[in-house]
Amino acid sequence: MIAGRDTTASTLTFATYALAMYPNIMAKLRAEVMEKVGPTRRPTYDDVREMKYLRAFINETLRLFPSVPFNVRDSVNATTFPPTSANDKPVYIPARTSIAYSVFLMHRRTDLWGPDALEFDPDRFLDERLHKYLTPNPFIFLPFNAGPRICLGQQFAYNETSFMLIKLLQSFDAVTLDEASQPSDSRIPSSWSTVPGRQAIERFFPKIHLTMYAHKGLWVKMREVNN
Numbered sequence: 648m649i650a651g652r653d654t655t656a657s658t659l660t661f662a663t664y665a666l667a668m669y670p671n672i673m674a675k676l677r678a679e680v681m682e683k684v685g686p687t688r689r690p691t692y693d694d695v696r697e698m699k700y701l702r703a704f705i706n707e708t709l710r711l712f713p714s715v716p717f718n719v720r721d722s723v724n725a726t727t728f729p730p731t732s733a734n735d736k737p738v739y740i741p742a743r744t745s746i747a748y749s750v751f752l753m754h755r756r757t758d759l760w761g762p763d764a765l766e767f768d769p770d771r772f773l774d775e776r777l778h779k780y781l782t783p784n785p786f787i788f789l790p791f792n793a794g795p796r797i798c799l800g801q802q803f804a805y806n807e808t809s810f811m812l813i814k815l816l817q818s819f820d821a822v823t824l825d826e827a828s829q830p831s832d833s834r835i836p837s838s839w840s841t842v843p844g845r846q847a848i849e850r851f852f853p854k855i856h857l858t859m860y861a862h863k864g865l866w867v868k869m870r871e872v873n874n
């Protein structure tokens with residue numbers, strides 16, 4: 648059930664987390680939902696296709712919180728990887744070798760995404776940063792992998808995630824983390840507050856088996872809209 652269920656469930660969990668963490672972004676998303684779909688109508692494929700900010704929000708969620716954070720590929724033939732900086736040498740890869748790589752770390756690299764790589768900002772998929780970083784170097788963004796074994800359900804996943812988020816945003820106008828309710832062994836240790844990077848600001852406990860998930864769930868409160 649990894650392919651079609653855990654990945655999408657985790658992505659929706661991380662998207663809900665982002666709504667709680669970034670109320671201004673949630674307000675912007677709701678405005679797009681109200682403009683394109685309205686307060687109650689069921690969204691269509693055409694609606695989803697036109698909702699650029701929603702797609703950018705989902706991409707930003709998949710960038711910072713990719714539900715498949717690590718992957719492995721095996722070399723068929725011997726090859727070399729180019730050096731990563733001018734002073735390095737190429738890396739020799741023998742034939743029939745497993746090479747593990749981290750999409751999670753790639754998605755957070757400032758040399759690939761710019762100095763604000765650790766910030767949650769959907770606009771990076773819409774403004775000049777898109778043309779500066781992603782368009783010329785599309786393999787920096789691999790939540791669904793790439794090449795012949797790319798995720799078969801990618802479009803389904805975007806539609807499913809979009810549909811769920813639109814219905815959620817039609818029904819609720821505020822999401823807050825409910826840390827008091829969550830199981831005590833899933834609370835963020837206070838020692839995290841001094842660690843560099845996003846670990847210091849994160850309010851949920853990410854864990855990994857094959858996919859990444861919120862340990863013991865994400866605990867939130869939502870305010871229902873009075874339509």
Ligand code: HEM
Nearest residue numbers: 650651654655658714715790791792796798799800803804
């Ligand atoms: C946000 C949601 C999803 C994410 C992040 C995701 C991610 C991925 C990734 C990274 C792979 C490549 C694994 C590899 O390297 O071999 C993959 C493969 C696959 N995914 Fe998804 N996936 C998602 C949703 C779905 C859904 C909804 C379906 C089906 C309805 C699906 C079906 C598949 C299948 C069948 C493969 C295997 C493709 C192959 O090996 O040829 N995925 N997915």
